[in-house]
Amino acid sequence: MFLSYCQCHHLPNPKFQNTKPLRIAETRGVQSIRKASTRNIRSLPKLSRNNSWYASLLQHCSRERLLEGGLQLHADMIKSGFDSDTYLRSSLLGLYVRCESLDCVRTLFDTAGSLRTNLVSWNSIITMYFRLGLIEEALSAYLELRRSGFAPDQYTLSVLIGAVQERGDLRLGIQLHCVCVKFGYGEEEFVANSLIKMYAAFGRTDASSRVFEKIRGGSGSSVAWNSMIARHVEDERYEDGLKLYEKMMNVGSATTPLTLSSVLRACAAREQISEGKQVHSQVMVRGFVPNVILETALLEFYSRCGELDDARKVFERTEDKNVLTWNAMIRGYSQEGYIEEAFELFRAMRRGRMVSDKFTFPALLSGAATGEDCEFLQQFRSIHACIIKTGLESDRFVGASLVTMYSRNRRLEEARLAFDDTSSKDIGVWASMISACAKNKQGAQAIALFSEMLLLGVTPGPSVFPSLFAACGELSALEMGKQIHGYGSKNGLLSDSAAQNSLITMYSHCGLLVDARRIFSSVPDPNVVSFNSIISALAQHGHATEAYELSRGMELVGVRPDGVTLLNLLSAFNHAGLVEEGLESFSSMEETYRIEPTYQHYACIVDSLARAGEIDKAFGLIGAMPFEPDASLWRIVLGACAKHGNLETGKRIAEQLVELEPDEATNYVLIANVYARVGRCAEATKIRNVMAARGLQKEEGFSWIEIDRRIYKFGVEDRSHPRSEDIYVGLGELTTEMKAACYVPDVSFTLHDMEAGPAQGKPDKISDNSSA
Template sequence: MPVFPPPTPCALNSTSSPARDLFDAIPHRNAKPVPCRRRTRRHGGRTTISSSSPTLSAARDRIADDPTPRLFSALFKAASSASPSMGAQLHAQAVVRGFLDDAGSIILPTAILNFYASCREPDLARRVFDAMACTNAVTWNALIKGYAQAGRREEALELFLAMRRQSHVAPDRYTFPALLSGIGREQGGGCMQELGGAVHGQAIKSGLNRDPFVGASLVSMYAARGALDEVKVVFDDVDTLDPVVWSSLISAYVNCKEEEGALLTFYRMLCRDIKPRQFVYSSMFAVCGSMSMLEMGRQVHAHSLKSNTDKDAAMTNALLTMYSDCGCIRDALRVFNSNDIVDVVSYNSIILALGQHGHPKEATELYRQMNCAGLMPDDVTLLNLLSAFNHAGLVHEGLHIFNSMLDMEGIKPTYQHYACVADMLARSGQIGEAMKTIYEMPFEAEAPLWRIILGACSKHRDIRTGTKIAEMLFEMEPYEATNYILLGNIYTRLGRWTEAEKVRNMMEKRGIDRDDAFSWIEISQRTHRFGVDDRSHPISREIYRNLDRLIGSIKVAGYVPDISFAAHNIKKDRREESLHYHCEKLAFAFGDLATPSGDTLRIMKNLRVCGDCHCAYKYFSLITGREIILRDNHRFHHFNKGACSCGDYW
């Protein structure tokens, strides 16, 4: 650990120069501030939050009217979020006006210190600190936090130790959160673990480990490392009704993919009459969306309304995404349209949702509205729009957006944009153009992108390109089951069963197991899960009897099983029968039994829906009169009256 000398306060008077020395060290202090692109407008009865702020001109007016140190202190608080260049100009004005010459004043220097720390300029913050005649816990905490959040954690720890050596300044409940603010972001190896543990130990020695504010920071730090056991220990140690600590615990469960733990913690909060904050509701919406628990999500939504919790942008966007992830795109649109204040993230969320549900025209219209409202699209906006075109097979429109990104929006394409375009081309059958895009992009192609092209080769039966990519992937990821499965699918769809069997044998020799497919459906707040040929459900006999009846009916209506989607290792005379008992068909047969005729069914699958089940679902919707919403690991399919929203393109 490098030696970092403790700060030494020095006197500041009218003849000394530390303040001016600091001003001289500010980079580009004479440069004109870069005009901000954000704007705020009223559009269609709502406020759109964008990027151009009148803060700078307002600050100039107020300084001209009433130039006092207290006014400068207030303006510094707004400068870090509004305009860093404005803060540098304010500092220069404070020096010129002599507001820093008062050795006994601590309010304005502290505001300047906080400004540089929040702008990730810890060295400039340190200069302000060194120039202060007297310091206290507030100034120490601000400086420590500045170094920690700038990623200079060891120097932050040295400052903490120096603070402890000061007899007149003791760490308080804000010191440890300041120190932990940088450590919690690091998910690295043993060094960060030891540092985090050392800070925890210091909190215990200081008797502050039971403080809710410190406890919440410790929970967040351990959660960022995925150390759920330590999270529980810290939480039990604090044992508080403080909503911040409970919010941190929920965040820890979400971060560690322990959704059930997050839901249970939320329930415990309600039982103890702890009012959830906006962040908690956002987390709960995200959990319900990821688990496709629509009824639970609706209950959480209703509770947020009853508790009169003020909605913020993050909470509203999480609610929108929850409804979309549960297959309710109309409800997602209703949330978006009822939101009084929208920002770029709001538009990004709804454009992504519309694309996943197969509504590219609506996504394009919202993109147009976004521009009309004065909001500047970012790289995520264009990626989501490209994804919408990709899902719908609108290659021409997608290429137009991609090729004009830099000229129209000033956004340079990232790896994700190139990958989306390559996927779009390959999915449409233009595998050669997709390969050309990959070779010409200014990035090294990663395995997941090659796997996308291999999947397209499987769909379009391009055995030549597919085998080359598969061989490459076998070297890059020798134990990734999907690579072998996709190659085997190419052989199967071409009727080359011997080669498909060789691929399966290769997997067995290397000890590679394929992921088990499963589907689930939520009925009356209970989730029912089904595997392939699964007979574990309590009413399994009734489910299979109903499924056999449904298969017979759709065959009469025109359904023809596609045995190319049967597993490689099944005997030829049983391949058609094996297709009947795929997990998504079992889930539908159960849903058809368990719900009133005509009700919409929402079914989820952990893997991509196979072509035979996709075809069967169209016929299921035709003969039962039901709307069926199927979410696989790639997109949503809305089946209605014998057709799918994807237009058989996915």
């Protein structure tokens, strides 16, 4: 009834004669503001205008963010002489701040002197600058506030701490912390929560913990607890996060959906299924669902723990599925290897007209299988086409996932195209491309990309260094590796265990076992990967006994060996020729460590037996293992047949290889070498003729050498270097000196890998290598 009167301006025989005229005028004013009509405002009787009337309408405009209506009221206030009222000025300022009208705020604040004597006004100005991302202006306004003689309050400091966090200035943040302590707010919960978040954002969990422990009252609010638990989880300190959650429960602080989502992430990372299900029970008991954050966390928890049936139940029970829940379920199927199910879910998502976002495609691509003949590679390519169609190919998250997918499928050229299409390349995209090059044995490209990244001003992160050290190790580029090591150490980017473990491997590959040991000794809390890295290094350098002792010693410090540890140990015995010790360790894997031997463990033992000349035993083990042997394993034994002149077994293996890979030139070269070893050159020549008839050529091999911080690549009879003539002159002189020292090259394994046989006098061809 009352609203009808306001809209119609009058009604005959009203039933609310006792209503104050002022309230009627105010409500009519609100209706006018909603219509954004100056004529309606000015048509009201003049006697209805007073401070309360303007204050009420300004409050409404601020609440509804009606900037145009606020400007009309401001003009009317000036005309009516109410613009000098301090309270109305503050209300106007609040309205302009809420509407984020920077020009109006600055004009009003500069012309209305009374606003500068009000701390609330200063706080409004600082808050607005912060919300608009004008961090420098927010800090300048604070300095002006201090020069005006005002002391900041809790709200001022909290906003400034957020501004410093946004600016990424830890040093200034520490100074602000000192200001908080100076004015007595350091232990106040409101300010402490902001400090906790700031230190957490800078990765200073230790400082966050100290602030948290000093909160006045002892326990802190759920906001503080959430910040601390979330920070521990972000830092992958899952056990600390779970302990903090237990403490939170003990002190009786109320849990929130944010609390439980962080705890679920910790449970997922540690695969603590029982604990995660208890959290799920709390979610249900406390009535926190439906809640998209929690439901997504539950989906990811069950998916990461391999409980896809439970994850699907949560997904199906989610009433209002949004893109986050779809992404989580797709990612769960994809990462567990259920690629077809992930694609079907993606299709169902599109049928339901749910718009995919920049995280949908990375979720779908995360399950890209490894290997050159990926069953789903064509489907992944179709997803790439869909990405281009939706215009997301330039997004950094999508670009990084495409690079990783093509890299895992050994499609480096396509990975590079996806990298080049990504316009906003952050460190994540660069790290993905560098990793792709390193994993596909293109170490020189990886190092070149790193140099290009630095030239473009992209700041490296810890994630890029493991790939760089792997690249340097592959190339034996010791000096380059040392430079990158120095750069990373100087900038504090090598505290990550993955980088330290890669350093161990790099120095080992470059022949510096002493440095590899030194890096391992400096790791504060070595994990199983750290032990595996140093055991592998010892294995490569023939220190089988030390590798074995270290594998036993790791158990004493609470690190349990895994399958990789035992594989490295078997490799150590293999390189040292300790066949019996290797067989003994292999036989005791399941009994002692409860680890079932994988294909790689069997392959290592087969290699060990083959190297020792136990070819029949190696052949027998291949037949007895619970895996289908691939061509590379047969080649190991065939190579041993060539070395030891075992023609009969070599023939049987040759048949297997030709059946598996009829177009692989290496297989024919090895078969020819078996015949050559036993002096049957006619058969060897026949094999070479078969290769020629089929147009098969062995892939050319290359080597690398680092001179004066530059990496050179060279191959047989390579003349691409501008100084190749000088190189060959020097090579000839070295060959002459070698012959004078009675050195005779062993050409038994290479004769049938060249264009001519021994009778044509070609052994010198082995020496013809030139840098390129």
